[in-house]
Amino acid sequence: MNIDFTHRQSAHCESGVTANLFLHHGIEMSEAMAFGIGAGLFFGYLPFVRINGLPLVTFRSAPGAIFKRVAKRLGVEVVRQKFRDPDKSMDALDLALQQQIPVGLQTGVFWLPYFPPALRFHFNAHNLVVCGREGGDYRISDPVIDEKVLCPREDLLRARFAKGALAPKGAMYYLKDVPAQIDLRPAIKAGIREVSRRMVKAPVSIIGVRGMRYLAGQLERWPQKLGPKRAGQYLGHLIRMQEEIGTGGGGFRFVYAAFLQEAANLLQQPRLAELSGELTDIGDHWREFALFAARRCKGRGEEETSYPRLASILRDCADREEKLFRALLGEV
Amino acid sequence: MKHEDVPQDKAILGQWHEICYALDPDGCYVLAPSAGWDPSNVANLQAWEVIVEEVAWAIEAVRVGEASPLAFHMARCQMDAGLLSSYTQLARWRVKRHLRPEVYRRLKPELRERYARVFGVAAEKLDCIPAKPEFPVVLDVDEEGRNL
Numbered sequence: 001m002n003i004d005f006t007h008r009q010s011a012h013c014e015s016g017v018t019a020n021l022f023l024h025h026g027i028e029m030s031e032a033m034a035f036g037i038g039a040g041l042f043f044g045y046l047p048f049v050r051i052n053g054l055p056l057v058t059f060r061s062a063p064g065a066i067f068k069r070v071a072k073r074l075g076v077e078v079v080r081q082k083f084r085d086p087d088k089s090m091d092a093l094d095l096a097l098q099q100q101i102p103v104g105l106q107t108g109v110f111w112l113p114y115f116p117p118a119l120r121f122h123f124n125a126h127n128l129v130v131c132g133r134e135g136g137d138y139r140i141s142d143p144v145i146d147e148k149v150l151c152p153r154e155d156l157l158r159a160r161f162a163k164g165a166l167a168p169k170g171a172m173y174y175l176k177d178v179p180a181q182i183d184l185r186p187a188i189k190a191g192i193r194e195v196s197r198r199m200v201k202a203p204v205s206i207i208g209v210r211g212m213r214y215l216a217g218q219l220e221r222w223p224q225k226l227g228p229k230r231a232g233q234y235l236g237h238l239i240r241m242q243e244e245i246g247t248g249g250g251g252f253r254f255v256y257a258a259f260l261q262e263a264a265n266l267l268q269q270p271r272l273a274e275l276s277g278e279l280t281d282i283g284d285h286w287r288e289f290a291l292f293a294a295r296r297c298k299g300r301g302e303e304e305t306s307y308p309r310l311a312s313i314l315r316d317c318a319d320r321e322e323k324l325f326r327a328l329l330g331e332v
Numbered sequence: 333m334k335h336e337d338v339p340q341d342k343a344i345l346g347q348w349h350e351i352c353y354a355l356d357p358d359g360c361y362v363l364a365p366s367a368g369w370d371p372s373n374v375a376n377l378q379a380w381e382v383i384v385e386e387v388a389w390a391i392e393a394v395r396v397g398e399a400s401p402l403a404f405h406m407a408r409c410q411m412d413a414g415l416l417s418s419y420t421q422l423a424r425w426r427v428k429r430h431l432r433p434e435v436y437r438r439l440k441p442e443l444r445e446r447y448a449r450v451f452g453v454a455a456e457k458l459d460c461i462p463a464k465p466e467f468p469v470v471l472d473v474d475e476e477g478r479n480l
Contacts, residue, residue, distance in 0.1 A: 009349075009365070010363070011350070011351040011352070011353060011363070031363075032353070032361070110409075110410070116344060116345050116346050116348055117469070118343075118344035118345075118346075118376055118380070118469040119345075120468075121410060122410055122411075144351070145348055146347075146349055146365070163415060163418035163419050164415050164418060167418075233378065233382065236375040236378040236379065237375070237379075239371055239374070240372065240375045240376060240379065243369060243372035243375070244372050244375070245345070245350045248351060248352060248353040249333055249353060249354075249369075250333070254352070254354070255353050257353070258353050258361035261360070277359075280355065283333065284333060287333065290371045290372065291371050293371070294371030294374040297378060
């Protein structure tokens with residue numbers, strides 16, 4: 001039993017799942033559009049939250065938020081369930097598939113057999129779509145993988161009930177009652193407003209552009225505070241959060257620039273296209289940061305990869321993003 | 333990022349690709365598959381080095397009799413006692429006790445079975461510990477021909 005579901009590979013799992021599910025229900029939507037309407041862009045540096053002993057840095061909003069916001073802003077009803085009993089969760093999945101409904105799942109990546117082994121860490125906020133069942137295997141459209149894959153029931157069950165931080169508890173979701181016609185424009189504006197406010201008007205100093213400056217200040221002190229080896233691990237962790245599979249490059253800045261480009265066309269506001277160009281440049285600057293930081297990790301380069309130099313790149317990004325998001329607030 | 337600059341540094345994704353957003357010659361965004369990028373490969377391998385160190389340490393501890401084989405499997409599965417206790421649904425202090433070799437030797441078959449299921453090995457294979465850590469990643473990517 002397979003549902004005729006179009007698999008489009010995307011940069012980020014949640015925006016990819018959202019866009020693909022909407023497309024299945026007849027609403028043409030790109031991943032970048034889902035990411036923008038869902039206000040996916042973020043920056044936060046939360047050193048008191050530790051992941052494997054490393055400080056939490058994030059370039060995206062909380063898991064689940066993108067899908068929730070897109071559905072809400074477009075007035076679509078969503079069914080979302082969590083489970084205590086693994087068998088019941090699989091029964092519910094089978095039932096939905098029998099009704100030809102593609103189902104979004106939150107899973108851990110550690111137990112997914114098709115996932116690249118080098119990326120199998122205990123990360124529990126992955127999203128994928130189940131779009132069929134073939135005997136004991138499920139047909140999966142995982143948006144960060146090139147094509148649809150098969151996953152044995154046993155492994156999928158483990159992934160759905162992965163433990164630890166952000167444990168999915170079998171969470172599944174699907175769309176219900178999708179209107180035939182949807183006007184994206186108000187939702188686009190609402191999405192831009194939310195992200196811009198968060199980036200420049202957050203009331204705490206660890207979020208948005210202030211968070212970037214805070215990180216820059218901390219980063220300068222890492223070598224003295226932690227010693228070269230541990231400081232290198234902190235840097236490596238930053239690079240992974242910014243560049244590892246699922247960001248589209250430059251800590252989601254390129255995905256958001258693509259969204260602004262699309263928004264400029266839909267809203268007939270050429271200024272948004274200009275700002276998209278500026279964000280692309282900022283994204284390139286983030287890439288430069290990752291490149292130099294990686295050289296630092298490898299102990300290469302002297303001047304251009306020193307910690308103060310890396311911090312100054314971050315401050316540059318913060319200054320430019322502050323201008324950009326203030327300009328965006330003026331546009332919508 | 334321009335389309336022709338999308339990196340193709342194969343190292344950790346195997347047969348798969350990741351999507352990069354890049355500009356085509358007309359300045360329009362397109363989705364471009366990338367085989368990987370060296371800076372993020374370096375960061376990934378660095379994360380594995382930490383795991384490999386922990387596994388090597390656990391293997392040694394099991395060998396000299398300071399820890400039970402569970403310590404090795406725990407490190408191999410990137411777990412700590414807290415996460416292992418969530419997976420086995422045993423209290424954390426019990427998991428910690430089972431990490432001691434003398435307690436582990438007297439472990440009931442049901443409990444051995446429970447641990448084996450979590451670690452994805454057969455119960456009778458729990459005590460098979462390799463001589464050194466094995467990992468899915470090559471740890472030295474940028475020896476030759478890489479311009480990081």
